[in-house]
Amino acid sequence: MGRQKAGKPRRARKPEPLLREWYGSAIYGEEFHHADVRTVGNSVQMTLLPAELEQGPGIWMLRLRAGGDDLERMADAFEFGREYIWGQEDGKEALIYLPAFASDEEGTLGRVPVPEPGGDLEFLRRKEFPLPIFEEMGRSIRKILPALDSSASHDNWTPEEHAFCDVCARPVFDTMPSGLTFTPSRGPLHLCPMCVRGETLKMLRTCGPDAFPEHQALLRELAQQLRSG
Numbered sequence: 001m002g003r004q005k006a007g008k009p010r011r012a013r014k015p016e017p018l019l020r021e022w023y024g025s026a027i028y029g030e031e032f033h034h035a036d037v038r039t040v041g042n043s044v045q046m047t048l049l050p051a052e053l054e055q056g057p058g059i060w061m062l063r064l065r066a067g068g069d070d071l072e073r074m075a076d077a078f079e080f081g082r083e084y085i086w087g088q089e090d091g092k093e094a095l096i097y098l099p100a101f102a103s104d105e106e107g108t109l110g111r112v113p114v115p116e117p118g119g120d121l122e123f124l125r126r127k128e129f130p131l132p133i134f135e136e137m138g139r140s141i142r143k144i145l146p147a148l149d150s151s152a153s154h155d156n157w158t159p160e161e162h163a164f165c166d167v168c169a170r171p172v173f174d175t176m177p178s179g180l181t182f183t184p185s186r187g188p189l190h191l192c193p194m195c196v197r198g199e200t201l202k203m204l205r206t207c208g209p210d211a212f213p214e215h216q217a218l219l220r221e222l223a224q225q226l227r228s229g
C-alpha cells in the first residue's frame, strides 16, 4: 500500500461579514427617491421617502418583524415582481405590494385597510419606486435576514435614528460610511455614502446636464475637493 500523503491543512476562510443594511436611490419626477433597509434587533426597518402619507408627502418608516411578517415571501414579491399582501397585527390594516400598478415601470408598496373581496383599494400610505429598485431591495432583504437577532425581544424596539444628507436628503444612519466636509459656497455639509462616492453625481449626469444644476455644481465642487485631498 502506498503511503498516503497527509493533505495540507486548509487555511480557514474568513467568514463573510453579515450584511446588515442596504440602500438605494432613484431620480425621477424631478425628485430624489430613497430606500433604506436594515436589521434592528429581530426586525427589518424600512425607510422610504418621499412617500405619500396621511398628512401629505413625508418619510415612511416601517418595522417588519421576523416571525410576524413573512420576510422571505416579501423579499420574493419584490424580487420577482409578485403581487403580495401582508396582514398586520391588528387585522385591520395590511401592507400590499403591487408591481406595475402606477405604471408599467413602477412598483407600489402601500398600507391599506384590509380590503373586502371585490372592494376598492384605498391607500393610507404608499410609495412608488422603479421596479429595478424593488428587485434589488428584495435580493438585499434576503441577504440581511441572517443578521437578525432572534434573541432580541420584539417588545423593546426603538427605531434606529438617522440624520439627512445635506445634498440629496438621503437618511444617513450611524453605521453608514458618511462624510463631513466644508465647502466655501455652502459651509459644512454632512454627506451620505452615495454623495461621498460620487454615485449621486453619476446618477444626476445620466439625467442630463440641466437636471438639478445646483446639485450637480455642488457635487462637482465636492469631487474636486475630495480629489485634491
Ligand SMILES: [Zn+2]
Pocket (backbone or CB within 6 Å): 165, 166, 167, 168, 169, 170, 191, 192, 193, 194, 195, 196, 200
Ligand atoms: Zn447624499
